[in-house]
Amino acid sequence: GESVGLHLPTLSVQEGDNSIINCAYSNSASDYFIWYKQESGKGPQFIIDIRSNMDKRQGQRVTVLLNKTVKHLSLQIAATQPGDSAVYFCAENKRSGGSYIPTFGRGTSLIVHP
Amino acid sequence: ETGVTQTPRHLVMGMTNKKSLKCEQHLGHNAMYWYKQSAKKPLELMFVYNFKEQTENNSVPSRFSPECPNSSHLFLHLHTLQPEDSALYLCASSQAGGGTAHGYTFGSGTRLTVV
Numbered sequence: 001g002e003s004v005g006l007h008l009p010t011l012s013v014q015e016g017d018n019s020i021i022n023c024a025y026s027n028s029a030s031d032y033f034i035w036y037k038q039e040s041g042k043g044p045q046f047i048i049d050i051r052s053n054m055d056k057r058q059g060q061r062v063t064v065l066l067n068k069t070v071k072h073l074s075l076q077i078a079a080t081q082p083g084d085s086a087v088y089f090c091a092e093n094k095r096s097g098g099s100y101i102p103t104f105g106r107g108t109s110l111i112v113h114p
Numbered sequence: 115e116t117g118v119t120q121t122p123r124h125l126v127m128g129m130t131n132k133k134s135l136k137c138e139q140h141l142g143h144n145a146m147y148w149y150k151q152s153a154k155k156p157l158e159l160m161f162v163y164n165f166k167e168q169t170e171n172n173s174v175p176s177r178f179s180p181e182c183p184n185s186s187h188l189f190l191h192l193h194t195l196q197p198e199d200s201a202l203y204l205c206a207s208s209q210a211g212g213g214t215a216h217g218y219t220f221g222s223g224t225r226l227t228v229v
Binding site: 009017034038042043044045046049089091093100101102103104105106107 | 116118154155156157159162170203206208217218219220221222223
């Protein structure tokens with residue numbers, strides 16, 4: 001299953017399928033990008049990040065792809081499980097003074113059906 | 115637990131009340147943040163503190179007043195709120211600069227309802 005940027009807030013997939021969550025960002029000067037997962041009743045939790053000088057980064061069952069030409073970021077989840085059901089946010093980080101300040105996307109709700 | 119603890123988890127207050135939200139982190143971080151999360155809207159940054167000094171106030175109304183007595187504690191004082199202020203208020207912490215590979219660590223939030 002695949003979501004189309006921030007305009008499709010819900011993605012429904014079957015357990016075992018691969019999921020692709022997309023994100024369009026706006027600031028070409030962003031230094032790095034982070035994907036967060038937010039489960040019901042909890043705060044966002046870091047999943048994976050990627051620096052702006054990279055195109056791809058892999059974690060455990062997750063892969064983030066960065067296409068700077070079209071300012072597009074995607075999160076791929078392999079063999080999606082019911083525990084992956086959550087809202088997923090992308091965030092672009094740009095240095096501002098002494099801090100990196102993230103700008104968050106609206107989020108995509110991933111629903112995994114057993 | 116993420117290492118960032120927020121209390122209370124839920125709060126219902128009237129528009130004339132004064133209440134405070136508390137955030138505590140035991141991660142050794144020296145930057146702390148308040149975010150507002152409303153339904154169907156992106157996370158909104160409210161305040162940033164680096165080494166107890168406020169470095170960012172994102173045009174937040176004065177009815178929200180932050181306080182950071184030390185690098186481990188952050189408060190958000192609330193007074194004369196409006197119903198539209200009802201939201202999930204999230205606290206986060208990071209190393210100053212926020213440039214760590216793990217980004218921010220968020221608490222579970224305080225669900226605020228203004229009646």
